[in-house]
Amino acid sequence: MSRKRVGPIRRPRLRTAAVAAALLSAVLTACSGSAPAATHAAGDTEQHKERAATVTVTPHGGRVTAGEPVRVTAKGGTLTAVTVAGPHDKALTGTLSADRRTWTSDRNVVPGASYTVEAGTRTPGGTTGRSESSFTTAAARKVNKVDWRPGDGTTVGVAQPISLVFDNPVTDKAAVERQLKVTTSDDTEGSWGWLTDYSGRDRVDWRPREYWRPGTEVTLDARLDGTDSGRGGWFVRDYQASFTVGARQVVKVDLDRKQLTLQRDGRTVRTVPVSGGTPGPDTGSWRGTAVVLAKEGTVRMNSETVGLGDAYDETVHDSIRLTWSGMYAHAAPWNAAFFGRANRSHGCVGMSDADAGWLYSQVRVGDPFEIKGSEAKGTVAPNNGFGDWNVGWDQWRQKSALR
Structure with a gap:
């Protein structure tokens, strides 16, 4: 009987293009999107293949709450580039961490907007990848202005x-x-x-x-x-x-001497006689530093608007507003007998037509009126116009929410 040699059976290798592509590619996942990673060279062996880094984006999904930054994190590699397109195709800028694994936007996401995030990655072995995801934020139910x-x-x-x-x-x-x-x-x-x-x-x-x-x-x-x-x-x-x-302009009002002085760059420009508020809790002028809020020109002043009944109803010229409570510097020709002699107004600093016109032409919004005198009714409150300067510096800093 003849002998037949029996050896190992050799099976043909099956390597179609589809199988080769499946073996040579890796999937880069993201929160709501993915893209294929770059492939290795044909000569690479199986053990040297590696998946691309995984990318996570927060926030993600639909109708997420606004008010937080975009954070992009790479696992298994580092970030090579991050692009975040916001509303009106405006890009969000951001900062990459020192290890290049985390990117954080400089701004919070806004309500009622859509964002698209693209991220590039690289693994320690050199595999590159790209990820894309998107999310939308819920609209604001209430808007502050x-x-x-x-x-x-x-x-x-x-x-x-x-x-x-x-x-x-x-x-x-x-x-x-x-x-x-x-x-x-x-x-x-x-x-x-x-x-x-x-x-x-x-x-x-x-x-x-x-x-x-x-x-x-x-x-x-x-x-x-x-x-x-x-x-x-x-x-x-x-x-x-x-x-x-x-320019550094300071208006100094001395209620005791009944005079007003404009100083510019530390030098006196002019001093004029005035009449301040009649001493008393309702009619006295405020002391302290007031700031010019507006140059209102001709104003109808009615005492009923400041709780003084029917004491006056006048059309007043060259009116410079100093407080929200109604203290002005203005022309007051009806009070001419008291200029430089007595405080007899309903709280404002009055002067002649000529002097009021001159002062009106000189001052600007933001100039301080430094008012002193024993006949004042109190100090301008910080919220009554810009009485901020009547608070000491240390006390003012305590008003910050970040102290």
Whole structure:
């Protein structure tokens, strides 16, 4: 009987293009999207193949809550690039961690917006990958708005604070204050302070430690879009304003001597006789530092609007508003007999037509009126106009929510 040699059976190798692609590729996953990783060279062996890094993006999904930054994290590798496209195709900038594994946006995501996140990765072995995901934020149920002073592009006096008054209550004051940035051309020292405005609304002012230096250029960058003010609702826009500080002008009012002096750059420009408020809790003038709020020109002043019954109803010229409670410096020709002699007004600082016209032409919004005298009825409150300067510096800093 003849013998047959029996050897190992050789099976043919099956290597179709589809199988080869499946073996040579890896899937890079993300929260809501994925893309294939780069393939290895054909000569690579099985043991040298590795998957691309995994990318996680927060927030993710639909109708997520706004008010937090975008965070992109790589596991099994590092991030090579991150792009976040927000509403109106505006990109969010961000910061990459030192180990290149985490990227965090500089801004919080805003309500009612869609975002697309693209991330590139690389593993220690050199495998690169790309991930794309998207998410949307829920719309704001309530919106908070801001009125601010001074106006953009203005020139103001040396006592002008930056002031923001909010339409709705701000219960998370620290979150709001963190988004407020003041930049000055000479590194002016200053601080935010929270107040209840004379209108009853929440308000925050930034004032320098001392009066501004003339010529200082100031920029407010209120990056509030996407910030939750608490029960007052969301902010849905940013606010920016730039202004310049003018000459150092200080108006000094001495109620005891019944005179007003304008000083510019420390030199007396002119002194005029005046008549302040009749001594008393209702009619006296305020002492302390008041700040020019507005140059209102011709104003009809009615005593009923300030709780003084029918004491007066006059059309007044060259009116310079100093407080929200109704103290002005203005022309008061009906009081001419008392200029320089007695305080006989209903709280305002009155002077002749000629002197009022001259003063009106000289002062600007933000100039301080430093008022003193034994016949004053009290000190201007911080919220009554810009009485911020009647609070000591240490006490003012305590009004910051970030102290």
